[in-house]
Amino acid sequence: MCPIEDPRSAIDTFLNRLSPGRLLVAVSGGSDSLGLLTLLHEALAAAPRPGVTLCAATIDHGLRAGAAEEAEQVGSFCRQRDIPHRIARWQGEKPTTGLAASAREARYRLLADLAEDFGTRRIVTAHTLDDQRETIAMRASRTETGDQAPGLSGMAALTLYDCRIFILRPWLACRRQDIRDELTRRDIPWVDDPSNQDLRSERVRTRRTLGVDHGYEAALKTIKAAAEGRRQLSDAAAALLDSRARMIDRTVAVLAPDIADAAPAPLAHAISALIMVLGGRRHLPGREQMDKVMALVTGPYKDRHPDRTTAGRCLIVRSAGGLFIARECRGLPSLRLEPGDTAIWDGRFRITSHSDEPVLVHAGRNADDAAEYRKAETEDLLPPFMRRHADAVAPRFSLLAQPQASRQPDLLSLACKPELGGYDRFLSGFDLELANALAALFGRDGFSRPPV
Ligand SMILES: Nc1ncnc2c1ncn2[C@@H]1O[C@H](COP(=O)(O)OP(=O)(O)OP(=O)(O)O)[C@@H](O)[C@H]1O
The missing domain is CATH 3.40.50.620 (HUPs)
Structure with missing residues (x-):
């Protein structure tokens, strides 16, 4: 006890x-x-x-x-x-x-x-x-x-x-x-x-x-065991992300093709953390959604016809190149920023406008971005189905700040910092390693232990 x-x-x-x-x-x-x-x-x-x-x-x-x-x-x-x-x-x-x-x-x-x-x-x-x-x-x-x-x-x-x-x-x-x-x-x-x-x-x-x-002593025992289990799960998920995940343009996560061989619980935890962050949510996807995703991840792979599913506002595609996870191309918001304002767009990016007039931030593409995006396509980074979702999946190419007075979208007046969902808001001490693995993937500063 x-x-x-x-x-x-x-x-x-x-x-x-x-x-x-x-x-x-x-x-x-x-x-x-x-x-x-x-x-x-x-x-x-x-x-x-x-x-x-x-x-x-x-x-x-x-x-x-x-x-x-x-x-x-x-x-x-x-x-x-x-x-x-x-x-x-x-x-x-x-x-x-x-x-x-x-x-x-x-x-x-x-x-x-x-x-x-x-x-x-x-x-x-x-x-x-x-x-x-x-x-x-x-x-x-x-x-x-x-x-x-x-x-x-x-x-x-x-x-x-x-x-x-x-x-x-x-x-x-x-x-x-x-x-x-x-x-x-x-x-x-x-x-x-x-x-x-x-x-x-x-x-x-x-x-x-x-x-x-x-029931207090029994409860405490159960809680301590669960806390230890959670820390281990979180650390194992962090190790998976460190070794088997990469990002394309901070908006598409790619897990190595053999990821399905990883231990199921840490794998599911790592994937659900990615879905939360990429989908711009503050909470992990629900159990039913994760069951569906894990069926896709670990089920038999049909060559040439990549399987796909959606969960937590993300599109999840399994293809020969690995498992791809990115924000779905629907319900993408517009955001008006006054000069110098900072706001969070789509739960995913903290955006600061350096423009000296109000700007409208929205998903779309201009010519330069399209050229850069085509480059990414020719490098075959994304599975074909996902390319059609470009507006959502690749904001570097597609997130535009449109000055009110101009019809010409301007990408350069925005500073974008990825948000890490619930980890940015309430980061539990159990998840420090996992949050740091995500921060590294998304090109963000990590979280340090407090001087408690
Ligand atoms: N009105 C308040 N002003 C200052 N501190 C508060 C207030 N309400 C709660 N707290 C602090 O939060 C602790 C937990 O309070 P309580 O159990 O009511 O919150 P909770 O909503 O159940 O918890 P949590 O805020 O974590 O969800 C309190 O012991 C106290 O330290």
């Missing part, structure tokens, strides 16, 4: 590993995060770590009466302890569907911005083993998301958010009740968010089903 960690020892272990610098504690005012701030503050008062200091932030989602007041309460809690604290409010229109996901996205964005204001790249959250169990139970019940076995490892103790901020979770092996006991012993009250009772929320229903009394 895996031992449940005591919250105070977990904090000491965490602090002992930490390099100097500031930590931003994300405090909602609920028991877990208030407990985290309290125990971090106490541990540092008892045994200061050179250069390690705390600051705190609270996000007011503006979704219920009383939230602003609760944020202020956290503020005064911090003032009493001389901990700098900031509140940020989620402004603007709130969506009617997917509110929880949008609130989460906004929360991380605001927390990351506050961290930068505080001059730190590290945020600590109070996710517990209870949260972890719920997350895993929800993922397990959702077969269509594509979170297969890897998802069952749950949240990572370390995530890189938006390529800029590290999110640290020191309490993933601690129980919520033990944290509450610490607060009760100190007579510190916490806020119980009423939405934690709302049975319309999947998490609340899952919490009720799981209960609180038993």
Whole structure:
């Protein structure tokens, strides 16, 4: 069995590993995060770590009466302890569907911005083993998301958010009740968010089903085994990409013809990562889609008539030259950029306009690009079927910036940097090697381990 960690020892272990610098504690005012701030503050008062200091932030989602007041309460809690604290409010229109996901996205964005204001790249959250169990139970019940076995490892103790901020979770092996006991012993009250009772929320229903009394040790054991499995799978997928994949023009991935002989699980993981990035999505393709793709990859090969399929906005073609994966040629968006603007086109390219007038970015081809593209064709880089999808598959040849005042498309005023899908947004510590293999393939800077 895996031992449940005591919250105070977990904090000491965490602090002992930490390099100097500031930590931003994300405090909602609920028991877990208030407990985290309290125990971090106490541990540092008892045994200061050179250069390690705390600051705190609270996000007011503006979704219920009383939230602003609760944020202020956290503020005064911090003032009493001389901990700098900031509140940020989620402004603007709130969506009617997917509110929880949008609130989460906004929360991380605001927390990351506050961290930068505080001059730190590290945020600590109070996710517990209870949260972890719920997350895993929800993922397990959702077969269509594509979170297969890897998802069952749950949240990572370390995530890189938006390529800029590290999110640290020191309490993933601690129980919520033990944290509450610490607060009760100190007579510190916490806020119980009423939405934690709302049975319309999947998490609340899952919490009720799981209960609180038993199963923690077994759950922790399963989670640790799954986490190790996920890291290994991810590393093996990275090794496959390093040795067997190449890119044409950062937009078509080609896997070596004998790739089908590779171990199926890492192969499927490597291919699904490529599909996510090339298709401009933030999540891996679903299980059914991957079953279809793997049937194409490992099934019998019919010479002269390359097999093909689609998944996650990608076209996947199997031909004598190997397995080709690229964005499908449909639903390609147009994007208007003001001078100096940066925006993400099609989920795939972060584009900066250096033009001094507004430009329209769209897929298409001009004469020079066509000539270059023909060169690529004569070199027979792409299977014939894929050549017809040139507008989508080869943006270097086809992504145009058209100045509003001119009819002449101009390719040179754009700077394009490939996006790496979910890896750029929420890169889990399990996937660091895989994300680096993708970065290398796409000609991007890699991701480094944080100075935790
Ligand atoms: N309003 C908030 N302001 C500041 N920090 C918050 C806020 N809400 C949550 N957090 C931080 O995030 C942690 C997890 O909170 P919670 O479990 O409610 O979020 P979640 O949505 O389930 O998790 P995740 O954000 O990873 O999906 C909290 O312990 C706290 O550290």
